[in-house]
Amino acid sequence: MPKKTSSSFLVNAFKTSAMALSIGFSANAVAQESVHIYNWSDYITDEAIADFEKQSGIKVVYDVYDSNEVLEAKLLAGKSGYDLVFPTARPFVDRHIQAGIYQKLDKTQLPNYQHLDADIMKSLADIDSGNAYAVPYMWGTSGIGINIKKVKEILGDEMPLDTWALLFDPKITAKLKQCGISLMDDVTEVFAAAHAYKGQDSNDYSKNAINDASETVRAVRDNIRYFHSSQYINDLANGDLCVAHGYSGDILQARDRADEAKNGVEIAYLAPKEGAVVWTDVMVIPADAPNAKAAHTFINYILEPKVIAPITNYVAYANANKDATDLVDEEVRNDQGIYPPAETRANFLVIKTPTDKQARNMNRAWTRVKTGQ
Amino acid sequence: MPLESSLIASNKPTKVNWRASLSKKTLIGIPYLWMAIFFVLPFLFILKISLSEAALMQPPYLPFIREIEDGAVTLVINFSNFMLIFEDALYWQALVNSIEIAAIATLLTLLLGYPMAYAIAKAPAAWRLPLLMLIILPFWTSFLIRVYAWIGILKNNGLLNQTLMAMGVIDQPLEILYTQTAVYIGLVYTYLPFMILPLYATLIRMDDTLLEAAADLGCPPWKQFLTVTLPLSMPGIIAGSMLVFIPVMGEFVIPDLLGGPNTLMIGKLMWTEFFSNKDWPVASALAAVLLLVLIVPFVLWQHFEQRQQRIEEQS
Numbered sequence: 020m021p022k023k024t025s026s027s028f029l030v031n032a033f034k035t036s037a038m039a040l041s042i043g044f045s046a047n048a049v050a051q052e053s054v055h056i057y058n059w060s061d062y063i064t065d066e067a068i069a070d071f072e073k074q075s076g077i078k079v080v081y082d083v084y085d086s087n088e089v090l091e092a093k094l095l096a097g098k099s100g101y102d103l104v105f106p107t108a109r110p111f112v113d114r115h116i117q118a119g120i121y122q123k124l125d126k127t128q129l130p131n132y133q134h135l136d137a138d139i140m141k142s143l144a145d146i147d148s149g150n151a152y153a154v155p156y157m158w159g160t161s162g163i164g165i166n167i168k169k170v171k172e173i174l175g176d177e178m179p180l181d182t183w184a185l186l187f188d189p190k191i192t193a194k195l196k197q198c199g200i201s202l203m204d205d206v207t208e209v210f211a212a213a214h215a216y217k218g219q220d221s222n223d224y225s226k227n228a229i230n231d232a233s234e235t236v237r238a239v240r241d242n243i244r245y246f247h248s249s250q251y252i253n254d255l256a257n258g259d260l261c262v263a264h265g266y267s268g269d270i271l272q273a274r275d276r277a278d279e280a281k282n283g284v285e286i287a288y289l290a291p292k293e294g295a296v297v298w299t300d301v302m303v304i305p306a307d308a309p310n311a312k313a314a315h316t317f318i319n320y321i322l323e324p325k326v327i328a329p330i331t332n333y334v335a336y337a338n339a340n341k342d343a344t345d346l347v348d349e350e351v352r353n354d355q356g357i358y359p360p361a362e363t364r365a366n367f368l369v370i371k372t373p374t375d376k377q378a379r380n381m382n383r384a385w386t387r388v389k390t391g392q
Numbered sequence: 393m394p395l396e397s398s399l400i401a402s403n404k405p406t407k408v409n410w411r412a413s414l415s416k417k418t419l420i421g422i423p424y425l426w427m428a429i430f431f432v433l434p435f436l437f438i439l440k441i442s443l444s445e446a447a448l449m450q451p452p453y454l455p456f457i458r459e460i461e462d463g464a465v466t467l468v469i470n471f472s473n474f475m476l477i478f479e480d481a482l483y484w485q486a487l488v489n490s491i492e493i494a495a496i497a498t499l500l501t502l503l504l505g506y507p508m509a510y511a512i513a514k515a516p517a518a519w520r521l522p523l524l525m526l527i528i529l530p531f532w533t534s535f536l537i538r539v540y541a542w543i544g545i546l547k548n549n550g551l552l553n554q555t556l557m558a559m560g561v562i563d564q565p566l567e568i569l570y571t572q573t574a575v576y577i578g579l580v581y582t583y584l585p586f587m588i589l590p591l592y593a594t595l596i597r598m599d600d601t602l603l604e605a606a607a608d609l610g611c612p613p614w615k616q617f618l619t620v621t622l623p624l625s626m627p628g629i630i631a632g633s634m635l636v637f638i639p640v641m642g643e644f645v646i647p648d649l650l651g652g653p654n655t656l657m658i659g660k661l662m663w664t665e666f667f668s669n670k671d672w673p674v675a676s677a678l679a680a681v682l683l684l685v686l687i688v689p690f691v692l693w694q695h696f697e698q699r700q701q702r703i704e705e706q707s
Contacts, residue, residue, distance in 0.1 A: 088667035095452040095670065118448045204653075206668075245570050246653045259548060375446065375669075382668045386482060386661070389653040 053078040054313035057093075057101040059300070060085050062157070064333045071320050077313050085249065087111045094120050098307055102314040105156055108299045110207070110372035112153055113146040115303070121152045122306045128315040129154075131322035136341040142369070143299065153301035154318055155339035157268075157331070160295040160359070160367065161208050164255050164263040164270030167285045169198050173261075181289040183216035185262050187235055192242035198261035199254070202236070204246040206385035208296055209236060211370055212264065215293040221368045224377035233384045246389055252276070258284040267356050271335040288356040290363050297367035299339065331357075435683065442676035445470045446669075453672050473677035483661065483678065487685065490658045493647075494640040497579040498587075498633050504580060505587035505632065510621075512588075513595035524592070527585050539578055539649050546574050546650070574650040579640055586639075587632040594628030595621075638686055658682055 060083040068079050084090050087107050093099045094106075094115065106112050115121060126132055132154075139155050147153045163185055170180065173194050184191055185200075192200055202209055210232040211221040217235060219228065244260070251263035256276040263270065267288050274286035302321070304314045321327055327338045328346035335351065337358050344352060351357055373381060386392075444453040445468075459465050477483045512523045530538060545551045546569040553565040568574050598621065606616045644659030658678065665675035 086667070088670075091670060092667055095450050097450045114448060118450060118452070120450050243653075257549070375448070375671075379669050379671065382664055383480075383482065386656070386664060390656040391654045392482065392485060392656070 051078045052076070052310070052313060053080055054103065054310055054317055055080045055082070055101045056103045056317065057082045057084060057090065057099070058105045059083065062105065062300075062334055064330055067321075067326060067330055070326070071317060074320070075313075075316055077316060079317075091115070094305060099305060100309065101305055102308040102310045103302055103304055103317055105300050105302055108143055108146060108153065108155075108301050109370050110378075112301055112303060113372040116147060116152055120306055121303045122308065122311060123151045124154065124304070124318075125315060128312070129319045129322065131319050134322055134324055134340045134342040136339050139299065139339045143301070146372070153303050154322070156300045156302050156321070157334065157336040157338050158297065158299040159267040159336045159357075160290050160297050161203065161212075161264070161266050162270075162288060162290040162295040164251065164265050164273060164286055164288055166198070166255065166258060166261045167287050168283075169258070169261050170195065173198060179292075180287075181292050183212050183291045183293050186264055187213055187216040187239055189238050189242070192239045195261050196242040196244075199244045199259060200239075200242060201251045201254070201260055201263045201265075202243050202246050203248045203264050204389075205248055206381045207370060207373075209264070209385075210381060211296050211368055212291075215291070215368060218293070221294070221296075222371040224371075224373045224381065226380065229377075229380055229384050233388050236388050240388065240391060255286050256280065256282075256284065258282065268334055268336040271354070271356055275335075290356070290359055290366075292366065294366045294368040295363075296370055297364075298370075435680075438676045438679050441672050442473055442674075442680050443469045443471065444673045445472075446671040446673050451672070452670050470673070473673045474681070476674060477677055477681055483658075486656050486658045486661045487682075489656050490641050493575065493579075493655075493657060494637045494643075497576060497583065497640050498637045500576060500580045501584050501587040501636050502629065502633060505584055505591060506629075508584075509588045509591035509595055509628075512592055513598075520596075524589075527588055531585065535582065536645065539582070539646055542574070542578055542581070542650060543569060546577070569650065570652040572651065572655060575647050575655055578646040578650045579643065582646065583636040583640060586635040590631040590635065591625065591628040594625045594631075598624055634690070641686060642682060 054077050056079060058081070062083075068081060071077070072079055082101075090104060090106055091111060091114075093101075094104065095118070097120075106115065112121075135155065139158065140150050143150060143153060143155060163181075163183070165180055165185070167180075170185075171178075174180075174191065178191075185195070186192065186202065210229070213232040213235040214221040214223070214228070217231065219231065248265070249269065251260055251265050252269050252273045253276075254260040255263050255270065255273040258277075263273075267290070270286065270288040274288070277284040277286050302318050304311050308314055321330075322340065324340055324343035324346055327340045328343045331338045331343070332348045332351050335354075335357055338347075344358070355363070440456065441453060444456065446452060447454045454468070456469070457465050457467055508527075512520055512527075515523060543550075547553075548565045548567070548569070550569070552568070553562070556562045557565065568577075602620050602624075603616050606620055607613075611619070642659050643657065644663060647655040647657050647660060648663075662675050662678050662682075665671050665678060
């Protein structure tokens with residue numbers, strides 16, 4: 020889940036139409052086999068696509084989105100024209116499999132399937148029985164990004180930082196307010212974190228639980244600068260924010276940008292000890308995909324350890340390929356923000372899919388909290 | 393079309409007249425056809441979805457006509473989406489907020505746009521075209537990019553704050569971005585031309601001799617403006633205000649990019665319904681209600697305006 024925002028979806032709409040225009044020109048020139056891929060922005064390397072085209076002779080038409088919701092709307096409308104998409108497993112793929120919008124994988128076309136991490140496959144089996152539809156791509160967590168120097172200056176060296184208290188304790192947030200705190204604009208993520216902070220069950224979607232989580236956020240509402248799911252990357256890197264709730268890879272990207280800029284800003288990603296939300300993005304083939312065979316070819320290509328390893332180096336997310344880990348750069352492989360140690364992994368929160376009614380209640384509560392109603 | 397039929401009735405149906413009436417009918421027909429294809433038809437689609445029920449399927453709502461058992465079909469119309477909108481205070485609040493924001497933005501564009509339109513209309517003829525071009529030129533850049541540019545200007549370490557701090561006017565950066573103020577700046581900036589152009593069109597057609605007559609009779613300039621110019625430019629004010637008010641009511645991009653989390657507008661709620669709740673029926677019901685809220689006062693106003701005109705013509 021590299022980036023998520025409602026607004027830059029429009030930017031992408033422009034990009035996509037510009038792409039469509041350029042594709043229109045080339046389509047006339049060569050009647051070549053093609054595969055239409057729709058993936059998160061900044062979630063693959065250019066080399067990976069170029070090498071695939073060279074190897075297979077299949078032309079890749081590559082579009083990007085930056086929110087699961089936008090992808091979902093297109094898929095549910097039908098006839099999206101895409102052969103391969105990369106949604107997040109929970110709650111999206113769970114719902115989509117129930118809605119019957121994907122086709123089953125033909126595993127005989129995927130000889131590289133054996134490289135996948137059995138533990139991750141097992142973790143997906145409850146939403147995708149027998150792993151019939153989805154192949155995991157990357158996984159990561161959502162936790163806290165901090166500007167180490169500034170936060171230590173304000174809270175002192177003694178204060179432990181790997182805790183949701185940095186976002187939900189009214190006293191601590193009041194101190195950090197001036198320096199800037201942001202929360203993701205994503206009710207599932209924020210409420211799960213709020214529950215974890217209070218030691219409650221993150222998968223309780225009852226009205227009482229929703230009220231509790233709303234109150235937890237409301238108590239710090241005035242100390243939050245904004246709610247956004249990607250803006251924090253820039254703001255953390257520039258030193259405009261001190262604490263951000265965000266995706267592991269995005270925060271690590273902010274860290275690298277600050278390093279490159281040599282602006283003295285030092286960013287760290289921490290998975291809170293109360294539990295960080297873990298998510299997996301998967302590759303799935305829509306039921307109405309025009310070229311499902313080419314989609315299989317692409318999945319099999321991505322499953323090759325030497326293909327996926329450099330992508331992990333670039334996007335700063337762990338892949339689901341157990342044989343690729345040794346090929347990942349040492350620096351990335353040993354980064355606990357990307358490949359967390361076993362004790363952190365034991366505490367991960369796996370989010371259950373809320374029912375439509377529960378999701379509606381949550382979204383409504385979220386609108387109220389954000390707008391201060 | 394009673395006007396047209398009376399025209400035909402009053403003349404003998406010669407060949408020429410028949411042809412003229414046909415071309416007149418086509419002429420009137422084109423805008424109606426346009427309305428039907430680009431307004432009525434899409435609206436009917438939305439209305440259809442708004443009377444359905446959300447479901448986990450493709451597309452994500454239940455069809456109108458459902459087969460119960462082989463051959464037997466049933467037509468299901470569901471009004472609960474409209475009920476939900478009227479029952480939940482959140483939608484009402486969003487509507488009131490949108491009206492308030494649209495009204496203030498319209499007033500601000502009018503206050504800023506009127507003097508500009510007036511100045512252009514009174515400028516020497518050779519200047520008018522270049523001045524109008526200056527109003528229109530920004531339109532040649534993408535709307536989205538222009539709104540994004542405001543982020544760069546208004547943010548804490550942005551152009552405006554850096555300039556003011558360098559000049560020593562302020563010590564602390566002004567918090568403008570992600571506030572209501574930023575939303576108004578974006579709205580007024582974006583919609584200003586929609587106000588200026590109709591105002592200019594009415595002001596340029598105004599008869600200057602009326603002002604001369606007023607002046608000859610000893611009317612001071614400020615009173616000339618209030619009693620002559622302002623009433624005569626009323627059609628421009630109304631047209632401009634509508635062109636601003638109506639789109640701002642449904643605005644989504646500007647409050648989303650420049651506004652803070654507490655900017656609650658109907659456009660944003662529609663986004664939430666459509667994307668987050670994937671409830672297309674409720675989103676469509678909201679769109680239908682918004683359209684009614686906008687169109688009913690407009691139709692009423694036009695109705696009274698026409699009656700007023702008829703009364704004036706008779707007397």
